[in-house]
Amino acid sequence: MPVVVALGVAIAGCGKGFEFSGGGQGGETATGGSGGTSTSGSGGTSTSGTGGAGAQGAGGSTSGTAGAGGIAPCRGLSFDGSHDFVQVPDHGALDGMGQLTVEAWIFVSGTAAAAILSHHQEGQALGGYVFEHKNNKALTFRMFAGGQSYGEGGSVLSQITEEIWVHVASVFDGSEIRLYVGGELKDSGPQPLPGGGIGDYAGPLRIGANVATDDRYFDGLIDEVRISDVPRYTGAQFNPPTGPFLVDGSTVALWHFDEGEGQTAADATGTHHGTLGASQATELSDPMWIEVPCIGEMNPG
Numbered sequence: 001m002p003v004v005v006a007l008g009v010a011i012a013g014c015g016k017g018f019e020f021s022g023g024g025q026g027g028e029t030a031t032g033g034s035g036g037t038s039t040s041g042s043g044g045t046s047t048s049g050t051g052g053a054g055a056q057g058a059g060g061s062t063s064g065t066a067g068a069g070g071i072a073p074c075r076g077l078s079f080d081g082s083h084d085f086v087q088v089p090d091h092g093a094l095d096g097m098g099q100l101t102v103e104a105w106i107f108v109s110g111t112a113a114a115a116i117l118s119h120h121q122e123g124q125a126l127g128g129y130v131f132e133h134k135n136n137k138a139l140t141f142r143m144f145a146g147g148q149s150y151g152e153g154g155s156v157l158s159q160i161t162e163e164i165w166v167h168v169a170s171v172f173d174g175s176e177i178r179l180y181v182g183g184e185l186k187d188s189g190p191q192p193l194p195g196g197g198i199g200d201y202a203g204p205l206r207i208g209a210n211v212a213t214d215d216r217y218f219d220g221l222i223d224e225v226r227i228s229d230v231p232r233y234t235g236a237q238f239n240p241p242t243g244p245f246l247v248d249g250s251t252v253a254l255w256h257f258d259e260g261e262g263q264t265a266a267d268a269t270g271t272h273h274g275t276l277g278a279s280q281a282t283e284l285s286d287p288m289w290i291e292v293p294c295i296g297e298m299n300p301g
């Protein structure tokens with residue numbers, strides 16, 4: 001069973017992100033960046049190096065507690081870049097909408113192109129949408145309808161330039177796609193959809209991998225993923241959220257990734273619960289529960 005792994009932490013950027021390397025499934029050893037070494041057994045002990053100001057605020061005192069059975073207040077999922085994903089069953093509410101916001105907090109460790117969230121079909125391009133970053137970490141968002149692909153991104157303006165936790169959002173307001181990194185508009189363009197809505201895709205949704213091509217595995221950390229059927233953000237700049245999202249009338253799905261153990265990533269709306277990896281079994285495709293900075297502590301700057 002995946003367990004929470006306490007990470008050695010090291011300050012990155014302005015000190016509100018932390019580096020991470022290593023990982024693997026529960027029971028393996030994760031090596032923190034320059035901050036120290038964390039080990040985790042199956043429900044066993046956990047140790048932490050002196051990472052300085054830690055994920056949960058000054059002092060980093062919470063590092064090293066979770067593996068011994070304690071529950072850290074803020075958790076997320078680590079994806080290994082080669083196998084891992086969270087899978088959510090298809091549901092009529094996950095596409096077909098005429099407006100959409102997909103957003104998450106991410107920490108990109110790998111350089112290869114990878115999907116943050118995918119619920120789409122390539123090729124015939126009948127339906128769905130995919131939120132990815134390219135090899136240069138440029139964000140892209142594509143929607144599919146009527147056999148066509150509609151997308152924005154890929155320019156250097158969209159680049160995620162620092163390896164820190166960052167809020168990323170793709171917004172479709174019915175006539176325009178906007179891409180935001182850290183609350184700043186990085187790219188936008190008119191993209192009217194035929195028929196006014198995103199086409200239906202009958203397959204599952206995956207977080208951390210491209211479901212259409214079964215590749216582009218995300219290498220890094222993901223937390224607080226939300227899909228909304230409204231354009232949450234407008235204009236050139238907004239302040240990234242400073243706390244966990246709450247479910248409202250426009251929330252299609254919201255995964256806090258706060259479970260810290262087990263095979264289920266619950267949807268706060270109660271409908272679109274995800275499974276770690278391909279099944280409820282412990283397997284290679286399971287991402288790993290980890291302690292992460294709490295929302296608000298992640299916000300760079």
Ligand SMILES: [Ca+2]
Binds near residue numbers: 076
């Ligand atoms: Ca979380």
Ligand SMILES: [Ca+2]
Binds near residue numbers: 275276280
């Ligand atoms: Ca599994």
